[in-house]
Amino acid sequence: MEISAARLVGNLQVLVEAAGADVAVLPVVKADAYGHGAELCAPVLARAGVEWLGVADALEGLAVRRALSAAGIAVAEQPRVLVMCGPLGEDDAVLEHGLTPVIWTREQVERLGAAARRRGAGLVRVHLEVDSGMTRQGAAVEGVAALLCLMKENGLVVDGVMTHFASAEFAGSEQTRAQRERFAAAVRVVAEAGVRPEWVHAGNSSTIDNDAAEDSLCWLWELAASVGARAMARPGIALYGYCLPIEGEGRALVRERLRPVMTWKTRVMDVREVRAGDAVGYNATFVANEPMRLALLPIGYSDGLRRELSSTNGRAGGWVMVRGQRAAIVGRVSMNLTVVDVSGIDGVSVDDEVAVLGDGVTADDHARVAGTISYEILCGVRAERRVLV
DSSP: EEEHHHHHHHHHHHHHHHOTTEEEEEBBBBBHHHHTHHHHHHHHHHTTTTTTEEEEHHHHHHHHHHHHHHTOOOOSOOEEEEEOOOOOTHHHHHHHHTTTEEEOOOHHHHHHHHHHHHOOOSSEEEEEEOSSSSOSSSBOGGGGGHHHHHHHTTTTEEEEEEEOOOOTTTTHEEEEHHHHHHHHHHHHHHHTTTTOEEEOOOOOHHHHHHHGGGOOHHHHHHHHTTTTTTEOOOOOGGGGGOOOOOOOOOBBSSSGGGGOOOEEEOOOEEEEEEOTTTTEGGGEEEOSOOEEEEEEOOOOGGTTHHHHGGTTBBBBBOEEEETTTEEEEOOOOOOEEEEEEESTTOOOOOEEEEEEEEOOOOHHHHHHHHHSOOHHHHOOOOOOOOOOO
């Protein structure tokens, strides 16, 4: 796997420009930077000047801190790290490594407060998540006031207030409109309690991409400004070159300007001629109708090449790129091996480079055939990584 630092920074710049000068951008590097390698991507983003990085849990946060330090970035110069799925009982690690946890339950507040007292940590900055209607994580709007009191009792300082939208890729979504209203109500509760957060943030890649007038990020900036806070959005997959299509009457603002950061490669390990009638792969799901030239690749579903990309005589599957041309997957993708058709590609031989992703085949292409989304394709790739400048 080759990771392009230039493309990663380029995508970040596109997102920063689209979000506007009044909305900061928090790059999300959770799930190992969506399969791209957080230890590679985090230093690149830090050197590009981001103020925050987002991870799922404290272990990911620790890995990012180590990667930044290993890259020669002093702790005082590192971005702040937001633990987006809560402390998960890792309160001591959160405090020791200077991570900022997202919290929303009484139990989280009490455990984190107890850990801070035990360690003599003093005041601890946290971000309060509000469940504005996704019903996944976050405090109910009605419970925010009581939770703020409990935070104060436990020495927690509300540095940020956040929420997450369930349908950001739908232009003019009624669900998003309702979520925005509930989130605004929660932010007002925070302000009325005398709490002054530095940050108010919401929105993923699609929120930045969605250019429908009613979905503009102006509302976020205005909401943050109303309580003296800074606005921030949290793009994830767009950093890596992908974004869900905008549904409805909206226009994609950044999707066509993004470039995939990952190129996933392998090499041809064998080439053979087959006759008409020869069965290829497990269970003879594909039988050659004519003489064919097939290449064997040392890659399979254990590496993240989805089994759903397999083909039969009646169903086309996925493809890879060989010598700049499409080579269709033939038969079933196996655990460690895959066969592709190179009949129409001149000169294919052992050790030829093959692009599994990149150079004519994308995670969106794989996702369409596999019946999933590009997120799952990218997160599933297992390969040795290196960064290209």
